[in-house]
Amino acid sequence: xxxxxxxxxxxxxxxxxxYPALDSAEFQADFERLDxxxxxxxxxxxxxxxxxxxxxxxxxxxxxxxxxxxxxxxxVNNIMELSGTIRAxxxxxxxxxxxxxxxxxxxxxxxxxxxxxxxxxxxxxGWVGAIGDRIPEVLPYSKETRRHEFALREIAEQSQYMMSQxxxxxxxxxxxxxxxxxxxxxxxxxxQLSIEIEVDGKTKKLPAPALINLRxxxxxxxxxxxxxxxxxxxxxxxxxxxxxxxxxVKGYVITLNKRRGRKDALHSALDNARMDRETLETMLAxxxxxxxxxxxxxxxxxxxxxxxxxxxxxxxxxxxxTDTRYTFAQATDLILTQFGAFxxxxxxxxxxxxxxxxxxxxxxxxxxxxxxxxxxxxxxxSRILCNFDGSLDSVFxxxxxxxHGYHNECKKHKTMLQQSTPMTLAETASIMCExxxxxxxxxxxxxxxxxxxxxxxxxxxxxQVIVDIYSRFxxxxxxxxxxEEAELSAQDFCEIMEQAQEATYGPGLDERYRHKYMWAWKPxxxxxxxxxxxxxxxxxxxxxxxxxxxxxxxxxxxxxxYRELLASTGEGTVTELAARFDIDIRKPAFxxxxxxxxxxxxxxxxxx
Numbered sequence: 001x002x003x004x005x006x007x008x009x010x011x012x013x014x015x016x017x018x019y020p021a022l023d024s025a026e027f028q029a030d031f032e033r034l035d036x037x038x039x040x041x042x043x044x045x046x047x048x049x050x051x052x053x054x055x056x057x058x059x060x061x062x063x064x065x066x067x068x069x070x071x072x073x074x075x076v077n078n079i080m081e082l083s084g085t086i087r088a089x090x091x092x093x094x095x096x097x098x099x100x101x102x103x104x105x106x107x108x109x110x111x112x113x114x115x116x117x118x119x120x121x122x123x124x125x126g127w128v129g130a131i132g133d134r135i136p137e138v139l140p141y142s143k144e145t146r147r148h149e150f151a152l153r154e155i156a157e158q159s160q161y162m163m164s165q166x167x168x169x170x171x172x173x174x175x176x177x178x179x180x181x182x183x184x185x186x187x188x189x190x191x192q193l194s195i196e197i198e199v200d201g202k203t204k205k206l207p208a209p210a211l212i213n214l215r216x217x218x219x220x221x222x223x224x225x226x227x228x229x230x231x232x233x234x235x236x237x238x239x240x241x242x243x244x245x246x247x248x249v250k251g252y253v254i255t256l257n258k259r260r261g262r263k264d265a266l267h268s269a270l271d272n273a274r275m276d277r278e279t280l281e282t283m284l285a286x287x288x289x290x291x292x293x294x295x296x297x298x299x300x301x302x303x304x305x306x307x308x309x310x311x312x313x314x315x316x317x318x319x320x321x322t323d324t325r326y327t328f329a330q331a332t333d334l335i336l337t338q339f340g341a342f343x344x345x346x347x348x349x350x351x352x353x354x355x356x357x358x359x360x361x362x363x364x365x366x367x368x369x370x371x372x373x374x375x376x377x378x379x380x381x382s383r384i385l386c387n388f389d390g391s392l393d394s395v396f397x398x399x400x401x402x403x404h405g406y407h408n409e410c411k412k413h414k415t416m417l418q419q420s421t422p423m424t425l426a427e428t429a430s431i432m433c434e435x436x437x438x439x440x441x442x443x444x445x446x447x448x449x450x451x452x453x454x455x456x457x458x459x460x461x462x463x464q465v466i467v468d469i470y471s472r473f474x475x476x477x478x479x480x481x482x483x484e485e486a487e488l489s490a491q492d493f494c495e496i497m498e499q500a501q502e503a504t505y506g507p508g509l510d511e512r513y514r515h516k517y518m519w520a521w522k523p524x525x526x527x528x529x530x531x532x533x534x535x536x537x538x539x540x541x542x543x544x545x546x547x548x549x550x551x552x553x554x555x556x557x558x559x560x561x562y563r564e565l566l567a568s569t570g571e572g573t574v575t576e577l578a579a580r581f582d583i584d585i586r587k588p589a590f591x592x593x594x595x596x597x598x599x600x601x602x603x604x605x606x607x608x
Contacts, residue, residue, distance in 0.1 A: 010328045010361035010388040015092045018085065018376055022093065022102050030086060031109070037079050038116045044071065045123050052126025052165050065131060066142030069152070072124055073144040073417065079117055080416035085378035086110055092374075095385055097366045098191040111180065115172045122168040128152055129159025150571045151417040158271060161260040171256060179528035182248035186526045189241060191368050195234045197226055208234065208521065209369030209387050216316035217391050221305070228313035228513075235517035242520045243490035249526050250483045265480045269532035273539070274422040274573040279586050280535060284473070286591035287466050287538060290599070291504060294467050297459055297602045298508025311513035316393075316460055320452030320608075325390045328361060335399050338440040339433070343559055346433070349406050353384065358405070361388035361398070369521070371397050373404035373430075380412045392441065392457045396434050403433030410566035418570050423533065425569040425577065427540020428547065432562075434461070435548045448608050455605045462598045465541045467504045472534040474500040475519065480531070493519045542594040543578065543585070549597070550581050 019027040045051065048068060060068075087110055093103035131138075135152055138145050145152060162168060193208045200223075206214065211234070215227035235242070253265055262268050270277055302310045304319050326334070332354050340347035353359060358381065360367075371386035382405035388394045407429035411419045438458050445451035478496050482488055488496075494516035501514045519525055524533035551558045565577060578585050585591075 010363070011357055011359055012096070012362055013092060013360035013383050013385070014357035015089055015376070015383065017381075018089050018379055022090070022106055027086075027089070030082060031113075034079070034082050034086065034113055037075070037082065038113060038120065041075050041079065041120050042116070044075070045120060050127045051123045052130065052159070052162065062134065062137040063141045065134060066138045066140075066145060069138060069142050070144045073148055073415075076121065076124065077415045077417055081377040083110070083114060083117060084416065085376055087114070088374045088376050088383070092360075092383060095368050095372075096360055096364075098188055098368070099366045111176050115176055118172040118175075119169040122162065122172070123165060125155050125159045126162055126165060126168075128155045129157075129162070132156030132159070148415070148417050151420065154274075161262055161268070163256075163259050167259065175252070175528065179249045179252035182245040182252075183523075183526040183528065186242060186245040187368065187523060189238050189245075190521050190523075191366060193234055193238065194365060195230050197230045199223060207363075207365045207367070209367065210363050212369060212521075213363070213387065213389050215313050217318065217389065217393065219318055221314070221317070224313040224317060225311070228311075228515075232515075232517060235520045239490035239494075239517070239520065243488070243493060245526055246479070246493065246519065247483065247487045249528050250479055251487070253528050253531055254480065254484055265531045266477070269530075269535075272422060272530075273424045273536055275424055275539070276575070276586075279575065282586060282588055283539060283542070283591050284470070284535070286588055286595055287470055289592075290466060290595045291470075291506060293595075293599050293602055294463050295506050295508040297463065297605060298505065300602075300606045301456070302508070307510075309510040310508060311510045312515045313513070315463075315509075318391075318453060319456040320454075321447075321449035324392065324450075326392070326395055327390065328388060331388070331395045331398055334395065334440070335402065335437065338436050339399075339402075341440075342436050345563075346406055349409050350402050353382070353402060353405055356381075358382060359384045359386070359398070361386050363387045363389065368523075370523075371401050373401045373408070375408045377416065382408045392454065393460065396437055396457065396461065399437045400430040400434045403430035406433065407566050407569070410563050411568075411570065414567065414570065421569040422574065423530075423536030424539040424543070424574050427537060428544055428569065429566055431540050431544025432548060432551075435544060452605065452608045455601055455608070459598075459601060459605060462541070462601070465537050466595070466598070469534045469538045471497075471500040471504040472518070472522070472524075473532065474503055476525065476532055476534065479519075479525075539574070542591055543574075543583075545594040545597050546583055546590060547581065549593075550583075 019030070021027065050068070050072070090103055090106045090110055093100050094107055097103070132153070135145065135149065135156070139149065163171065190208055194205050195208065195211050196203055196205050197211065197214070198204075199214065199218075208231070211227055211231050215224055215231055218224050218227065257265055257268060266277075270280060298310050301317075301319055302308060302314070305314055305317065307314070336347055336350055336354070339350050360383070367387070368385070369387060371384070373382050373384045375382055384398075384401040384405055386394065386397050386401055388398065404426070407421075407426070410429075411421075438454070441454045442451060445454055475497050478500070479488065479493070482492070482496075497519050498514050498516050501509060502511065505514075524530060527533060547562070551562070561580065565580060568577065575585055583590055
């Protein structure tokens with residue numbers, strides 16, 4: 001495996017192979033091509049009377065319906081690929097530099113086109129719903145229907161939750177200046193917030209993501225506490241506009257859910273996750289039953305820090321001793337070596353990502369916090385954003401996001417409709433890759449103190465995905481219920497958040513020092529199309545742990561089926577795809593077994 005000592009610092013990504021620049025002729029040409037494609041699609045819909053209220057479908061023969069579906073599926077896939085590429089390209093600038101006015105303008109222009117596509121797709125969805133019962137008749141006459149049978153059946157099923165065509169078109173238009181605008185404002189406020197703080201005897205002005213990293217990872221408690229207090233003060237200074245943003249987004253979602261006949265906000269989230277309520281309740285019950293075990297971990301950590309209970313600034317605090325801080329080059333070599341031991345094609349993908357500058361890892365002002373991976377469909381590539389700080393946790397994060405990229409790689413030969421993956425399965429490869437690095441780090445630990453530090457890093461992540469994710473689920477559930485009655489104040493949001501943290505962290509967290517503003521900076525709460533963007537992470541972690549256990553049992557024979565699973569995550573429900581590995585996610589045993597793996601890590605942590 002090559003040594004990447006030439007990588008001196010955390011890199012920025014390169015998207016020049018997609019388009020030369022935002023103002024380039026190539027970018028403008030694709031924008032114009034998108035306009036033409038949308039116009040042609042709408043003309044085709046009008047010419048062939050494709051809409052929800054059309055009653056003439058019974059008069060069309062299966063062959064005629066097949067011809068219509070062949071054309072529509074091809075056009076929808078083409079538009080989704082082109083539009084998705086343009087959107088991702090613009091995001092490459094907006095997410096790394098929120099001050100970029102040219103990129104923000106381009107995003108606004110794209111949003112107008114996307115509204116047109118949403119309106120056209122709503123017509124197609126309504127029409128597919130009207131002919132849904134006839135899909136079996138059409139299969140012999142339509143190649144695209146056969147290839148996209150799962151997608152079409154799902155579209156037909158979801159069409160029952162549509163408003164009238166006129167209402168859906170209006171909702172799409174208002175979404176840009178409504179919930180979309182609120183979400184955009186939250187992103188701008190949080191990415192441009194800078195805070196002064198004293199670090200190592202010097203006063204520094206840090207962007208919010210860097211301050212959060214300081215609060216989480218600095219070895220000195222006094223520094224972590226100052227970072228926490230500065231962070232709370234910063235969120236307090238912008239709490240009113242952020243509360244307005246959250247009220248706006250949740251109110252928008254509630255209104256549309258009612259008009260569409262949804263039972264509640266969780267209803268659409270479950271459908272998007274391709275998961276039933278029974279499975280969610282089974283998983284949540286197993287998670288809740290595990291809280292005493294996690295609270296033992298919190299208490300053990302507090303004891304190591306000389307406390308009775310953890311303050312929020314201690315949750316991510318390093319414990320144990322390791323002198324290892326990773327340069328980006330060292331992180332690269334570690335990941336490539338361990339990926340190679342698991343799967344040569346996973347390592348080859350990661351090698352390509354590093355060598356081709358697909359990763360933006362540098363922390364800087366104007367760049368959004370956290371991490372994500374996005375697909376660039378036109379060039380069949382991914383781009384990864386993270387905020388690398390040299391900690392083992394940031395190495396885990398990098399491996400996690402490379403897992404998302406590998407997932408994209410496995411399904412890149414599929415059409416856009418076939419690639420549409422629910423959040424529940426979107427975490428499968430990322431959790432697997434993170435687990436690979438964790439297992440390698442544990443094996444290589446040379447002292448108990450180093451093993452303790454590695455376990456600590458892993459358990460921080462596990463507790464966030466099980467305990468904190470459950471608190472976010474409780475928070476969002478109550479926000480939706482109360483927002484139906486009236487708008488909530490910033491103080492209301494803070495109280496709900498602290499109550500959710502009490503219900504999950506319990507005695508493991510010092511009640512004086514919870515984080516009441518967790519709602520303010522998490523972008524997931526502000527995405528109108530992704531309500532309950534939390535429980536799928538828990539599903540992903542526990543499903544990924546379960547799959548890793550299968551890999552340990554089966555060895556290399558597991559890999560072809562695993563790759564096929566990743567390629568097929570857009571073409572089945574979570575229950576159906578899990579069954580390929582003899583996993584029954586409707587039974588508590590699966591979830592309990594995965595949680596026991598984490599429980600064993602906690603037991604080892606306590607005994608060290």
